[in-house]
Amino acid sequence: MESVTTSAPDTATDQVIERDEARAGSAPENKELIRAEQAVAGKYIGGVAWTPVIWGLGNLAVWLSLWPLVFLDILPLWAAFPIATVNVAASYLPAHEAMHDIIARRGSRLHWLNELVGHLSMIPLILPYRVARLTHLEHHRHTNKPGLDPDYEMHGSGPVNALWRHFRNRQPGSTIGLRGYPEVLKRLGRPEVVLDGIAYQLVFYGILCALAWNGFGIEAVLLWWLPRHIGSSYVLFFLSWAPHHTNFGTGRYGNTRAWKSRLGNIGSMGMQFHIVHHLYPNIPITRTPAAYREMKPLLEARGCDLGTL
């Protein structure tokens, strides 16, 4: 779907590469490895990524269409509920692509489309794009560092423990996890972005209450409130916990991993190849499997945790 170009990476990518070279150390074998790695990555970076555009806007359209379909008794609520849950869970990744300017580079003619997808895609999830972007980029800068990585509190001893921690982090008295994001934004010098979150919450709960008092409370619960809880747990499980839970390192090659999910690549939201994403965040998610396969011998030479993938 993406129009792949293999031209020289742009300035932003050059900066990433310079940073990577600095981090990789000055040993000749390290430089050789990272240049080989960059040569592979360069093949997959660039062009306009259309898949997240169609995915993000199409997914939102499907979710929005569920409301009139249910209200008009065209679609039963029991059938709409699982669709809405999938919609909410699927709403994050297109925006995630936008956070890394993958859909269209900053300064390019179509960058407005990148931002549009970022803002619209996560409406079902009630996660403002600016909040998600700033905190996610901070996660990349400080992966697995306590007090600095906004997703650090998702660490758990196992899948059940991680889900339980996420559930507790969402409780009203919690100040960590997603509820710790306002403090992260203040630390980043962007306290005004907290207002995005407040506005989203006000509108969300306002709509829920309006629906409930107009006789559509069960619809509000099953099309939005409950799917949002399930969907956000799914997203955090596969994006924050699963790729990092055995890798508490903070180094470039040790802060995440490749792993084989029982739910497959789609079921695990493409996160089996998360190591490629952390090494080269500009590679579109649809190209990370191919990039991983080509990069695998280099990652093995680095001693990365690649599981059985």
Place this chain on the structure above:
Amino acid sequence: MEAAQEQDRAIVRIIRTGFRFGPILFGLLFIPPVTAQIIAALNIAPPFGLTPLAAGFVVGGVWGGFAQISGSWVTWRA
């Protein structure tokens, strides 16, 4: 200018207060009508001759109050 700033501060105070009382507001504004609609859909009679909406207020008030005090909807401590 000063009046506008004072107005902004008042709005922020109202919003902050609203969020501080989020659990009890959720318990009294969302849970009662939803509970009443669930009771009606299941065709069950609330105890003590309560109407479905009154039963919803009891459930939402108690549960929201618990969450307000404890900081959690399900455990005693956040």
